[in-house]
Amino acid sequence: MNGFRDVPWIALLMLAGVASCESAKEPENFPQAAADGWVAAFNSGDAAGLALMYSPRAEILPPDQPIVSGHDAIEKFWTTANPGTVRVEVSEVQTMKMGEMWFREGTYTAVDQTEGEPEFGKFIELWKKIDSAWFLYRQMWSPNSPPPAEMLANTPPA
Amino acid sequence: MSRLTRILALAVLTAGCVQSPAPEPFPQEVADAWAERYAAHDAAGVAALYTEDAQLLPPNMEIINGRAAIQEFVARTNPPGSAQLEMATTETLVFGDYAHRQGSFAISGPDGATPETGKFIELLKKVDGKWLIHRDIWNWNAPAPDPPAPDALTDEPA
Numbered sequence: 001m002n003g004f005r006d007v008p009w010i011a012l013l014m015l016a017g018v019a020s021c022e023s024a025k026e027p028e029n030f031p032q033a034a035a036d037g038w039v040a041a042f043n044s045g046d047a048a049g050l051a052l053m054y055s056p057r058a059e060i061l062p063p064d065q066p067i068v069s070g071h072d073a074i075e076k077f078w079t080t081a082n083p084g085t086v087r088v089e090v091s092e093v094q095t096m097k098m099g100e101m102w103f104r105e106g107t108y109t110a111v112d113q114t115e116g117e118p119e120f121g122k123f124i125e126l127w128k129k130i131d132s133a134w135f136l137y138r139q140m141w142s143p144n145s146p147p148p149a150e151m152l153a154n155t156p157p158a
Numbered sequence: 159m160s161r162l163t164r165i166l167a168l169a170v171l172t173a174g175c176v177q178s179p180a181p182e183p184f185p186q187e188v189a190d191a192w193a194e195r196y197a198a199h200d201a202a203g204v205a206a207l208y209t210e211d212a213q214l215l216p217p218n219m220e221i222i223n224g225r226a227a228i229q230e231f232v233a234r235t236n237p238p239g240s241a242q243l244e245m246a247t248t249e250t251l252v253f254g255d256y257a258h259r260q261g262s263f264a265i266s267g268p269d270g271a272t273p274e275t276g277k278f279i280e281l282l283k284k285v286d287g288k289w290l291i292h293r294d295i296w297n298w299n300a301p302a303p304d305p306p307a308p309d310a311l312t313d314e315p316a
Binding site: 061062063064065066067075096098099100101103105108123124126138140141142143144145147 | 181213215216217218219220221249251253254258260277279281290293295297298299300304
């Protein structure tokens with residue numbers, strides 16, 4: 001009957017084990033603050049701030065341009081794409097947890113204050129957690145209609 | 159601690175947190191089937207590789223929702239005799255019941271001219287034990303060439 005002496009120890013160990021497992025399995029919410037931060041940085045024309053929101057191996061896959069890889073190239077891309085005149089809003093957003101990543105999709109409306117018509121489109125993103133912070137790993141989008149002919153004529157060669 | 163306690167403690171600590179199973183390999187058979195069926199202009203066969211509520215996110219078009227609409231889109235955009243599509247996978251990731259595939263593609267012109275190139279991302283989902291494509295987004299690496307001017311068409315010799 002000596003085993004009964006150890007019952008409190010067993011109970012404690014079981015509690016500790018359950019507690020540690022529960023914390024490991026705790027569902028994690030989509031990092032909305034990071035996503036909101038991206039929109040805020042974009043709408044303020046802060047290309048350097050935007051670039052910091054991407055993981056070191058991030059890639060963006062923009063329409064009508066080759067893939068853009070890495071912080072420096074991403075900062076340069078956003079500096080050109082939004083010199084501070086474009087405002088974007090996202091809507092119809094859905095998120096899916098995929099292992100250690102989050103998949104996010106939605107639609108966007110982009111308005112360039114120097115142009116008349118807003119651009120409507122859709123996007124997908126993959127978010128990755130690195131050292132407890134969330135970063136964009138992949139980002140891809142396209143407009144819902146072809147760009148006007150005059151914009152194509154002004155598009156610089158990639 | 160008694161021997162009983164030690165055994166129980168060990169059981170709690172080792173079995174309490176069951177490790178996640180090793181990730182499955184990427185379902186390459188879906189990618190292979192897609193390429194084969196697309197090359198055979200088998201729109202129904204291609205559509206069967208998507209989830210019922212799958213979405214295509216094509217460039218310069220609205221989102222296409224659902225398997226039936228995907229079949230109609232593939233039938234319309236890939237009729238017999240249309241240009242050859244070549245695809246290459248650059249990254250695959252598997253997260254439980256979701257998988258990610260990124261790649262590039264090239265479409266040869268009808269006369270074998272320089273192909274138009276682009277990139278894509280697919281999100282695959284396991285439904286009832288079967289891997290299917292759930293989201294499919296792609297876009298081009300360069301703007302589409304301007305359509306020929308009406309004058310150029312009328313100036314061509316008969």
